[in-house]
Amino acid sequence: xxxxxxxxxxxxxxxxxxxxxxxxxxxxxxxxxxxxxxxxxxxxxxxxxxxxxxxxxxxxxxxxxxxxxxxxxxxxxxxxxxxxxxxxxxxxxxxxxxxxxxxxxxxxxxxxxxxxxxxxxxxxxxxxxxxxxxxxxxxxxxxxxxxxxxxxxxxxxxxxxxxxxxxxxxxxxxxxxxxxxxxxxxxxxxxxxxxxxxxxxxxxxxxxxxxxxxxxxxxxxxxxxxxxxxxxxxxxxxxxxxxxxxxxxxxxxxxxxxxxxxxxxxxxxxxxxxxxxxxxxxxxxxxxxxxxxxxxxxxxxxxxxxxxxxxxxxxxxxxxxxxxxxxxxxxxxxxxxxxxxxxxxxxxxxxxxxxxxxxxxxxxxxx
Amino acid sequence: xxxxxxxxxxxxxxxxxxxxxxxxxxxxxxxxxxxxxxxxxxxxxxxxxxxxxxxxxxxxxxxxxxxxxxxxxxxxxxxxxxxxxxxxxxxxxxxxxxxxxxxxxxxxxxxxxxxxxxxxxxxxxxxxxxxxxxxxxxxxxxxxxxxxxxxxxxxxxxxxxxx
Ligand SMILES: Cc1cc2nc3c(=O)[nH]c(=O)nc-3n(C[C@H](O)[C@H](O)[C@H](O)COP(=O)(O)OP(=O)(O)OC[C@H]3O[C@@H](n4cnc5c(N)ncnc54)[C@H](O)[C@@H]3O)c2cc1C
Numbered sequence: 181x182x183x184x185x186x187x188x189x190x191x192x193x194x195x196x197x198x199x200x201x202x203x204x205x206x207x208x209x210x211x212x213x214x215x216x217x218x219x220x221x222x223x224x225x226x227x228x229x230x231x232x233x234x235x236x237x238x239x240x241x242x243x244x245x246x247x248x249x250x251x252x253x254x255x256x257x258x259x260x261x262x263x264x265x266x267x268x269x270x271x272x273x274x275x276x277x278x279x280x281x282x283x284x285x286x287x288x289x290x291x292x293x294x295x296x297x298x299x300x301x302x303x304x305x306x307x308x309x310x311x312x313x314x315x316x317x318x319x320x321x322x323x324x325x326x327x328x329x330x331x332x333x334x335x336x337x338x339x340x341x342x343x344x345x346x347x348x349x350x351x352x353x354x355x356x357x358x359x360x361x362x363x364x365x366x367x368x369x370x371x372x373x374x375x376x377x378x379x380x381x382x383x384x385x386x387x388x389x390x391x392x393x394x395x396x397x398x399x400x401x402x403x404x405x406x407x408x409x410x411x412x413x414x415x416x417x418x419x420x421x422x423x424x425x426x427x428x429x430x431x432x433x434x435x436x437x438x439x440x441x442x443x444x445x446x447x448x449x450x451x452x453x454x455x456x457x458x459x460x461x462x463x464x465x466x467x468x469x470x471x472x473x474x475x476x477x478x479x480x481x482x483x484x485x486x487x488x489x490x491x492x493x494x495x496x497x498x499x500x501x502x503x504x505x506x507x508x509x510x511x512x513x514x515x516x517x518x519x520x521x522x523x524x525x526x527x528x529x530x531x532x533x534x535x536x537x538x539x540x541x542x543x544x545x546x547x
Numbered sequence: 548x549x550x551x552x553x554x555x556x557x558x559x560x561x562x563x564x565x566x567x568x569x570x571x572x573x574x575x576x577x578x579x580x581x582x583x584x585x586x587x588x589x590x591x592x593x594x595x596x597x598x599x600x601x602x603x604x605x606x607x608x609x610x611x612x613x614x615x616x617x618x619x620x621x622x623x624x625x626x627x628x629x630x631x632x633x634x635x636x637x638x639x640x641x642x643x644x645x646x647x648x649x650x651x652x653x654x655x656x657x658x659x660x661x662x663x664x665x666x667x668x669x670x671x672x673x674x675x676x677x678x679x680x681x682x683x684x685x686x687x688x689x690x691x692x693x694x695x696x697x698x699x700x701x702x703x704x705x706x707x708x709x710x
Binding site for chain 1: 564568570573585587588589590665667668670674675678
């Protein structure tokens with residue numbers, strides 16, 4: 181299988197231009213940025229805390245939806261032909277303490293942003309959006325309650341040996357998935373294929389409002405997933421591990437009126453797949469809120485000169501396409517910035533190259 | 548059968564991630580492949596199939612849509628008047644003529660003509676994360692069809708007709 185061609189903007193590798201750029205995060209946004217810059221002759225080095233480049237395309241989204249070869253062949257080609265260097269298992273430090281986020285298990289090396297700035301002329305932060313949103317209801321910390329990526333990540337990561345990476349044990353168990361976005365669908369699907377006895381999907385709005393669409397729901401139902409809509413989790417029940425969830429559901433009574441009632445749905449594994457939030461290193465120092473609003477000196481550049489940001493780290497959870505586009509735009513902006521700075525002409529062009537519109541935002545997760 | 552390579556999206560493998568539309572936007576400013584959300588909530592890219600006998604060419608009174616020697620259906624932006632009747636938009640069975648609010652009223656795929664001149668292939672196919680977009684001669688595209696891909700195309704076409 182041919183790989184994703186991250187170097188789609190050029191043919192033969194160009195002559196080196198003598199400049200060196202660092203990219204933090206090897207998801208779709210970082211890889212797209214690496215592709216553009218390596219096509220312009222930059223020496224590109226990509227840092228990622230995981231053992232392989234690919235980001236959520238490799239470690240979040242199940243393999244039956246994105247073939248792993250398509251990513252691996254693509255990233256390998258970029259290294260071989262265009263000289264891109266991957267520093268895997270390397271976390272660039274850190275707004276969250278180590279071992280707080282999924283995937284930290286793999287880190288063998290930590291680098292500070294300052295080190296990187298010394299080594300590279302410019303940096304793009306493409307670290308994605310990995311911290312799971314929580315429901316904030318009682319019992320959420322009971323063993324057996326997982327967040328979306330927490331559940332999905334080990335399934336694909338387990339093939340790379342690291343301590344503490346275990347596939348969630350769902351065999352013969354009743355699994356409840358909370359949410360109706362893409363990640364919720366992926367969780368339900370994975371739970372079934374891992375041998376769960378029953379899978380039910382709980383969503384607080386109606387089927388028609390589900391972000392994943394009715395077709396996906398139908399498909400899951402055909403596979404045996406039970407869909408329960410207009411159902412809101414109130415608390416997780418259980419002593420040492422989760423045993424069920426108390427929910428409030430809207431149902432039609434004998435008189436045909438919509439009433440709310442409280443019931444308990446038994447489950448030994450519960451996954452809350454309600455979206456993620458971005459945790460880029462140094463969010464405050466970088467002034468990310470301003471970048472989001474488009475109030476910047478230079479498109480995609482943060483408050484720290486020569487440090488750019490792109491992808492879900494900037495926009496919050498979105499989609500691969502948006503992340504790719506954001507990475508490409510940030511890379512182009514970085515190249516323009518370095519070129520003009522070298523000629524001491526950066527002030528002439530600001531008006532034209534500044535962000536005119538903030539980054540598009542979106543979410544695939546939903547409560 | 549034509550020897551010109553064309554695009555084909557395997558909707559059974561597509562996950563609706565929008566990468567094709569966004570790289571097209573980056574490569575061509577105005578994207579010529581567009582995501583649509585079907586009534587059942589599937590995100591699917593709509594695109595020009597570069598038909599053998601294109602309806603859009605026949606209905607355009609300005610003669611702005613032409614088929615080149617290789618069988619690629621091209622929009623001559625100098626001739627397009629963005630006429631009120633929007634015949635070409637109506638005529639396309641794949642809903643692949645796109646209105647824009649830019650200077651040119653219409654955008655359509657030219658199989659990345661500028662890139663092809665530089666020896667490159669259409670950007671969408673190069674960057675699709677799933678490999679669902681093929682760029683190949685019709686014979687190869689035909690061979691790649693599966694019962695699943697054909698059924699998926701039918702679902703998309705049913706959505707287009709239903710509009
Ligand atoms: C379960 C799930 C299903 C999804 N399904 C779809 C779908 O069907 N279609 C779709 O379009 N989108 C889907 N998405 C969303 C999509 O995966 C993301 O929008 C996209 O991957 C974002 O790209 P990115 O490059 O910004 O970040 P990511 O893909 O998240 O990549 C970020 C990379 O940065 C690394 N990193 C983070 N912090 C550091 C650090 N401090 N130091 C070093 N490395 C670091 C991470 O290890 C990771 O490799 C899904 C997401 C999830 C969670």
